Amino acid sequence: MKYSNFKILIVDDEEEYLEVLSLILHSKGYKIETAFSGKEALELLMKKHFDLVLSDLIMDKMTGMELLKKIKSLNIPVDFIMVTGYGSINNAVEAIKNGAFSYFIKGADPQELVDEITKLATIKSVPKINEMDFNQPLLTTRNTGVQNVLSILNKVSGTDISILLTGESGVGKEVYAKYIHDYSQRKTNPFVPVNCAALSSSLLESELFGHEKGAYTGAGERRIGRFEEANKGTLFLDEIGEINNDIQVKLLRVLEGRTIERVGSNGEIPVDIRLITATNKNLATGIQTGDFRKDLFYRINAISVEIPPLRFRNEDILPFFDYFVNKFQQKYQKSINGVEDSIKQFLKNYKFPGNIRELRNIVERLVILSDNGLLRGEDLPETFMSEVESAIAIDKSPGSQSLKELRKEVEKNYITLVLETYNSDLFKTAEHLDITKRQLFNKIKEFGIKY
DSSP states (O other), X not given: OOOTTOEEEEEOSOHHHHHHHHHHHHHTTOEEEEESSHHHHHHHHHHSOOSEEEEESOOSSSOHXXXXXXXXXXXXXXXXXXXXXXXXXXXXXXXXHTTOSEEEETTSOHHHHHHHHHHHHHHHHSOOOOHHHHHGGGGOOOXXXXXXXXXXXHHHTTSOOXXXXXXXXXXXXXXXXXXXXXXXXXXXXXXXXXXXXXXXXXXXXXXXXXXXXXXXXXXXXXXXXXXXXXTTXXXXXXXXXXXXXXXXXXXXXXXXXXXXXXXXXXXXXXXXXXXXXXXXXXXXXXXXXXXXXXXXXXXXXXEEEEOXXXXXXXXXXXXXXXXXXXXXXXXXXXXXXXXXXXXXXXXXXXOOTTHHHHHXXXXXXXXXXXXXXXXXXXXXXXXXXXXXXHHTTOOOSOOXXXXXXXXXXXXXXXXXXXXXXXXXXXXXXXXXXTSOHHHHHHHHHHHTOOO
16 A cells, blocks of 8 residues: 555654654655654644654653644644653553554664554555544534524524624534535535634734735745635634734624735735634623723624533433444454443543543543453543543542441432532433432432422
8 A cells, every 4th residue: 555645743852863753754765854842743733634643752841742742732633653762661551542543662673663663554544434424423412502503503504694603612613514514505515614713813914815925934835725715615613712912903894895815926816705703702801801802803704503512411421422432443354242340430420621632531541451351441531531420429548427328428419419400400310320300309308409
């Protein structure tokens, strides 16, 4: 199999080792670029697409682990292999838990590294399922709040009206934006997503509007911007609340005049796009503080739709969990046939502050670390389990309470937690606890729970 289209970014502050790895992997047919620091690597990742980052663990200023976490926080779609000369299995495990595909220890046979990269390249070469079909399960819901959202989107998808999607980080705003596009008259044309928070202001301007050759230092050739790329289709600007005032002004001009100017050019280029924006911020507050322009807000906010957080969608958590398990067992060529009870308990009690994105990442980690087809509670980060335990007030240290008293306290706190989760809906709470509504009411009365 040829890998001439598989692009690898190697990051190491040791020039000699960098050159050796480059030569080895280039000889195998891979496209190679190099960076001498984490900062330089991030700059390259913002400008170009790579399939894999191969990074040393120990580097000055930014370690390989810090680089990995930064890449994940920015949602840059690239796989990661950690390289370490220290042979610490703890570092390797931590890297994998933070989302690395694999690790390689300096001094080991380079063929081991080549084999890991070949495995990854083979997985990525498998034809992708249609993106809409892949995300459709995330739009299948029993939650009335989300059903109302989809009802609104169905009504507006056939128009070109500007839509602002709001909601917490990780609720899946891009999935909803793609849903609008796929049911619009523009569905056969490009859907172009841009994460405004992932780029510096100078890079974002070039990303959106493009630039001419020589427009600034490093602009060695003309580049088409995202507006031109999305022509006749849909441009999705995620985290629009992060853009600075200068870009807000340029964006407003585009929406009013339907033309753009590349950086370094005075020539106007007509564009025909449908704009969808998203934010996890309160833009009305941004207007009051002067961080967001009122006129731009009115332009992008013709229709505003709030996506509910996952903690208000308890009925959807298990179906999403099953969907992600199936997705990642295919991706990593595993066969999952069992789930420990501790994970089921975790899914019932955890609040998921990172929403669907956090659930997705948790499931991916569980699948990667699974043994013999079993998803294990021990592979959940300790911080997650401790949060669940504290939420239901389980005190593991001996105290003055009798077992009966402790049992009552745990029961009271757990019922209170479930009531809060379902916004005091007695029917849903009773269903979750697997008791009758009358039994629940008696418990509430017995424990003096206010709801």
